[in-house]
Amino acid sequence: MMAGCLSLGQAIPCIVLAVTALFSSCSVQAPAGTQVNAGDGPSATNKDDAATPAFDAQRAFAHLEAQVAFGPRNPGSDGHAACLTYLRNELQAVTDSVELQPFTHQSTAVFPGKSFRMTNVIGVIEAASGSAARQVVLLAHWDTRPVADRDPDPANRRKPIPGANDGASGVAVLLELARVLKASRPGTTVIILLVDGEDFGARDDLSEWFLGSKYFAKHMGGYRPSRGILLDMIGDKDLAVESDSFSIQADAALMERLWSIAGALGYRSHFPKTPWPSTSVYDDHLPLIDAGVPTVDLIDFDYPYWHTMADTVDQCSADSLKVVGDTVLQAIRDGI
């Protein structure tokens, strides 16, 4: 976070500490290995057949691993360039159309005077023919933080992070969701938005965070999403998705619906209902909310490796990706 994410707690520590303490006492975490049981589902949702293909946890995790294998994906890096090509190619295979939305960011506080090329990658999956023309945007940031400024070792704090959870996890879920959605054609047009420049900013200075989301919000062109879901840091092995206050303010009905679906799918321990809200997170949903698109953030900010060199593949799990993927997939199929 700023996580992509920045916790409001960082700005107002006393409020956040209180909320965090309450949340910690109330959250329930399943033992490792019991996080996902497709058989807990209430219906055929998780059964893979021609009509309703299922979210494949291993495919999603392979997308996470592939991104991390490029190295850090901070703007200007070799890994960033290589990952952009990967994302474009992968999205072209699983959506109906892909658009690259490039922009230039002139840094002020972070790298004063230096320019960075950044690119949002946008794929569209058209609704089934005859459906209403409603659009939903699903987004995640694909860039990774240029500095591990929360690493316990001061020698690491100028190095770029691997970004397995903070960066790769949300994108991995969206790439797999796109495959499933294109194969099953929901009644809603789905915009897959992979934003750049989320995790670029200086600590305690919001001016250079959420750059891709801000750019999209100002340049939506023909896109007309009626609501959105942001995924960020949802690959943690000990997944417990937060109930973010900005998300509840923006679209309480969607938040309630997502938690209800997760419970029905057997994922209650990963979507704890109390406290409500559990935290407040500055993230890529805020620019979209400001632009009139109610957007909620699914994020597990309780991640000790946030913005450190230890945000690696082994801290993540395919099961966690599936928990979130199944929940969002069902929400889309329900016609949110």
Ligand SMILES: [Zn+2]
């Ligand atoms: Zn981050």
